[in-house]
Amino acid sequence: MASMDVPADLPKPRAEARPTAPPTLTWVTLALMTTASVASLRAAPTMAVYGLACVFLYLVPAIVFLLPTALVSAELASGWSGGVYRWVAEGLSKPLGFLAVWCQFAMTIFYYPSLLAFVASTIAYVIDPSLASNGVYTAIVIMVLYWTGVWVSSRGTKALAGLSSWGLVIGTLVPGTVLVVLGMVFLGQGNPSAAPMDAGHLLPQWTGLASLVLIVNNFLSYSGMEMNAVHVSSLKDPAREYPRSMFLAVGLVLLIFILPALAISWVVPADQLSLTAGVMQAFDAFFSYFDVGWMTPIAAVMLISASLGGMLTWLAGPSKGLLEISRSEGYLPPFLQKLNRFGIQQNILVTQGVVTSVIALLYALIPNVSSVYWIFSTITTQVYLIVYLLMFAAAMRLRKIKPDHPRGYRVPMLGLVCTVGLLASLAALAIGFVPPSQFGSGSVLSYVLFIACGLLVLGFLVPFLFLRFRKPGWRTEAARTEGDAS
Secondary structure, X not given: OXXXXXXXXXXXXXXXXXXXXXXXXXXXXXXXXXXXXXXXXOOHHHHHOOHHHHHHHXXXXXXXXXXXXXXXXXXXXXXXXOHHHHXXXXXXXXXXXXXXXXXXXXXXXXXXXXXXXXXXXXHHHHHOHHHHHOHHHHHHHHHHXXXXXXXXXXXXXXXXXXXXXXXXXXXXXXXXXXXXXXXHHHHHOOOOXXXXXXXXXXXXXXXXXXXXXXXXXXXXXXXXXXXXXXXXXXXXXXXXXXXXXXXXXXXXXXHHHHHHHHHHHHHOOHHHOOOOOHHHHHHHHHHHHOOOHHXXXXXXXXXXXXXXXXXXXXXXXXXXXXXXXXXXXXXXOHHHHOOOOOOOOHHHHHHHHHHHHHHHHHHHHOOOHHHHHHXXXXXXXXXXXXXXHXXXXXXXXXXXXXXXOOOOOOOOOHHHHHHHHHHHHHHHHHHOOOOOHHHOOOOHHHHXXXXXXXXXXXXXXXXXXXXXXXXXXXXXXXXXXXXXXX
16 A cells, blocks of 8 residues: 555534535546555565466456545545544444544554565665565564654654655656566566466466455555545536546556566566565566666665655554544543644554554564565455445445435445445455465464454454543543643
8 A cells, every 4th residue: 555645534513515615636637646645566566476367456456446435435525524534423423433533543553564564675675685584674674663753753844745745756656667667678588477478377376265365455555545535626527527537547556556566477486476575576686687786775765765755644644633533522541632742643653653563573473574464464454444344334324314415526326336345345354364375384273363353453342442431531622732742
């Protein structure tokens, strides 16, 4: 998943539609914004192990998940401001609205370790490539970079948005293009592809349900389309231009995801591919072939810039959304509601950092870094899928109980679109409990228990406890006086 700014989910007292904003965006501009917020190279190695079949594995979730998410969130955003909390609270209930915004925040607890594990493996290619598979090294890098990010974010640096934007361009679009061009030249010179590229490999080899498990990771790769739905009212003709914008964005996102994954599969054999260091493995192989090995550290720095920019963006986003909801509704204890002197939710970031550090230690305890990376990515996806299940359900109920509520955009055949999105999300949730075929030697029971515990504890138990034990005093009416140092 790529970095993106997450709007704070602020509750509103009434379900009034927002005033129609004057058109300020073209549909092409919105498509490019959406592409930039979703596209990323981090998931490319995960799909590269399937070679040409990665096209299928990207297209399926794009049709059954990416498009429904984009269209449904556009209708909700054009009728109710406040993001996913408001949508679910209006359509279902406030507690379920809190569950949605909590899961949007909680998925980052496992997202940061997996993201920074990718950064650690990339840094290793600048220092010593053998470190990429060293769990202790990976754990140390995760903790150092995360706590550095917390310190930077807690200072309220206004330049974070700019750093994140430049990180996307420098660390995603440029290296992605270079990777694909090098791959095409490599094949054009008559070199054989490491993965078969014939029609017989268009579909993934069927070895049971486990052979399709990697498709689950693509649901997380596509998540975030709902974030840009807030801009739907800025279009001149939302009913016509928004679908056009989303179809263009989907096409661009697919190109950015599929082509680099194919390029990696051309030069790195699947049985040698690391899920964390795969991108750098491909760059290293291409640069060595073309006798420009000195460019490997440059590519690494570019990839690192995108990932760190994404981390800073996510640190500033979901936690603030959770904070605002909790201060108005009293969902979190006062300790977690306090702000530091820069107006930043430092206590939430520090508490999250403690949990992140504990999770990072698993990289040092489990020998296979790729296995840990996959497990964390799966838990992240599972938790985030709860948000989409609630969103699709809320959209259908709002269309039923408030059919005349003003909406800037209405999804044609909303019931069908939401049903497809719901079924796809439920299927992904179920498949996530099946170990991928690459993990056949491990304990299936241990894998299932780990994923189940991560989902139940992080996605359900913790928010239930907050709701169960919250007190009237947690509702901070005097929030404006809490800008003191934590």
